[in-house]
C-alpha cells in the first residue's frame with residue numbers, strides 16, 4: 296500500500312483550499328511528450344478509461360492536474376472537477392466533453408493557458424497518483440499552428456518540469472530517441488536523469504531488437520529507467536471502451552506482444568508493459584513524496600506561522616465565522632432599531648406632520664389672501680383690501696366668510712389621510728436607510744435589500760388601512776371647525792412663529808439671488824420690471840433685449856420683486872397677528888393665519904392618534920420579526936457565507952482564519968505521517 300502518496304494527496308487537497316502557494320506544492324508526475332507520441336494513450340491506460348480530448352486539431356491548451364484516488368470499497372468510478380461544481384460525473388465521455396469544452400474556451404489568440412484544470416478520478420481500479428498532463432510539444436511548426444504556440448507550450452512545460460516533480464517523458468519507439476522533444480526537455484532540467492522516467496510507446500511498430508535497445512539507452516541513462524509499452528487503445532466502438540477497463544485490454548495485448556519476443560523476457564533486464572509502468576509510477580511517486588516530507592512540513596510550518604502572526608496582529612486572535620458575524624450584525628442592528636423606536640414616537644410624528652401642514656397653510660394663504668402685489672395693496676383703499684393694513688374686516692360680510700371657509704376646506708379636503716400616511720412612511724423609510732448606513736450592513740447589498748424590503752412590505756401593507764382611518768376621523772373638520780380661547784391663543788403664537796420662519800426663508804432667498812447676480816444689477820433689473828408693471832416702460836416681446844436687460848435678467852428681476860413683495864406682506868401680517876386685532880377668536884376673519892393654524896393643529900392631533908396606532912406601532916412590532924425571516928435562521932450556509940464575504944474586511948478576516956485552520960489541519964496530518972515514516976524506518980534499519 297502506498298500510504299504516503301494517498302495521505303499526501305489528502306494533504307494537498309487541504310492545501311489547495313488554502314490557495315496553493317509555490318512552497319506548498321507537493322510532487323506530481325508531469326507527463327510530457329510531442330504530439331502523437333502516445334501521451335494520451337498512456338494516461339488513459341493508467342486511468343483505465345478514455346477521457347482525454349481527441350480529434351483533429353484538438354491540442355491540449357491547459358494543463359490538467361489529474362488526481363487519482365483509489366477507492367477499494369466502492370464499485371462506482373467517477374470524476375470530479377473540484378473547482379467547477381459539476382458534482383460526481385460517472386460517465387467518462389461526459390468528462391471528455393467537459394475537458395474539450397474547457398480547452399476550446401481558451402481564446403485562439405492566447406494559444407495556451409497556464410491556468411490548470413483540476414480533475415480528480417475516484418475508482419477502485421486506479422492507484423493513488425497525482426499526474427499533470429501538459430500540452431504536447433509541437434515539432435513541425437509547418438502544421439497550421441503558429442510558432443508562438445510552440446514557444447508558449449515550451450514555456451508552460453518548463454514551469455511544470457521543475458523539482459520536486461517527477462518527469463514522465465513519453466517518446467514513440469518509431470522516432471529516433473535523439474529527436475525526442477520530451478527527453479531533450481527533461482535533460483535540460485534533469486541532466487543526470489535522476490527524476491525522469493522514460494516511456495517508449497508504440498513498441499509494436501519497431502522490431503524487437505531495436506525496441507529492446509531503445510530501452511537500454513546509454514545516451515541518456517535514466518536512474519528510474521525506461522519502460523516500453525504498447526498502448527494502442529483497442530477501438531471496438533465507444534460502447535466497448537467505456538464498459539471494459541482499458542488497462543485490462545491493453546495489458547492483454549501487451550502480454551501477447553511482449554510474450555512473443557524473448558528480447559523482452561524476464562531475464563532481458565528491460566521493463567515493459569503498462570502495468571509495470573503504473574507500478575513504477577506509484578513507487579517513484581511514493582519515494583518522492585517521502586523525500587519531500589520534511590520540506591513540505593517546513594513550508595507548511597512557515598505558512599502557518601505567518602498566518603498565525605497576521606491573525607494575531609490584525610485581529611488579535613479574535614475568532615470570526617460567517618454565522619457569528621451575521622448574528623452579531625443582526626443583533627446590533629436590532630439594537631439600534633430599538634433605540635430608534637424610542638426616539639421616534641408620537642411627538643416626532645406630530646412635529647413632522649404639523650410641519651407639512653404648515654407648508655400647505657402658507658401655500659393656501661398666499662393663494663387666497665396674499666395674492667396682490669404689495670404696491671397695489673399699499674395704494675388700495677382700505678375697504679377693498681383690508682388685509683393690507685391693520686384694518687377691521689366687517690365680520691358679517693359674506694365675502695370674508697367664504698374666503699375663510701374656502702381656505703379651511705382647501706386644507707381639510709387635501710387628502711389628509713394619504714398625505715399624513717405618506718409623510719410618516721417616507722420618513723420611516725429614510726430613517727431606516729440611515730440606520731443601515733450607520734450599521735455594519737452598509738457594506739452588504741444583500742442585507743441592505745432585506746431590510747429595505749422588510750420596511751417596504753410592512754409600510755405597504757399598512758398604508759391603505761392607515762390612510763383610510765385617518766381620512767375618516769378628520770371628516771368632521773371638513774364641515775365645521777370650532778375654536779376655543781386656548782386653541783386660539785396657542786395658534787396665534789404658532790402663526791407668529793411660522794410667519795417669522797417664512798420671512799427668514801424669503802429674505803435668505805433674496806440674499807442668494809443678490810449674491811448671485813450682484814446687488815446693483817438686481818436692483819436695476821427690479822426697477823425696470825417695476826416700470827413695466829406700472830406701465831412706464833414698454834413690455835418687451837419674447838426674445839428681445841432692451842436697455843441691456845436680457846430675458847434671463849428680467850426673470851431675475853421678477854423673482855427679486857416677488858421675494859421683496861412677499862417679505863413685505865409677511866412683515867405686515869406679522870404685525871397684524873401680533874396686534875390686538877388678532878387677540879381673540881372673534882377676529883378670525885381678519886386673522887386667517889391664526890385660524891388656519893387652528894385647523895392644521897386639529898388635523899394633526901387627530902391624524903397622529905391613528906398614525907401612531909395603525910402605522911408606527913405596527914411597524915415597530917413587525918419589523919424585527921420580518922427581519923428575522925429574511926436574515927435569520929432561514930438562510931442557507933452558502934447564503935450566509937456569501938453574505939459575510941460581501942464585506943472585504945470580513946472576507947479577509949474569515950479567509951485568514953480559515954487558512955490558519957486548514958494549515959493547522961494539514962500540519963497535524965503531516966506530523967502523524969512523519970511519525971509513521973520514522974517508525975517504518977526504525978523497523979527496517981534497527982540500530
Ligand code: GDP
Nearest residue numbers: 330331332333334335336496497524525526527
Ligand atoms: P498524443 O498526441 O501524444 O496524446 O498521442 P495519442 O495517444 O493520441 O496517440 C497518437 C496515435 O498513436 C493514436 O492514433 C494512437 O492510437 C496511436 N498509438 C498510441 N500508442 C500506440 C502504440 O503503442 N502502438 C501503436 N501502434 N499505436 C499507438
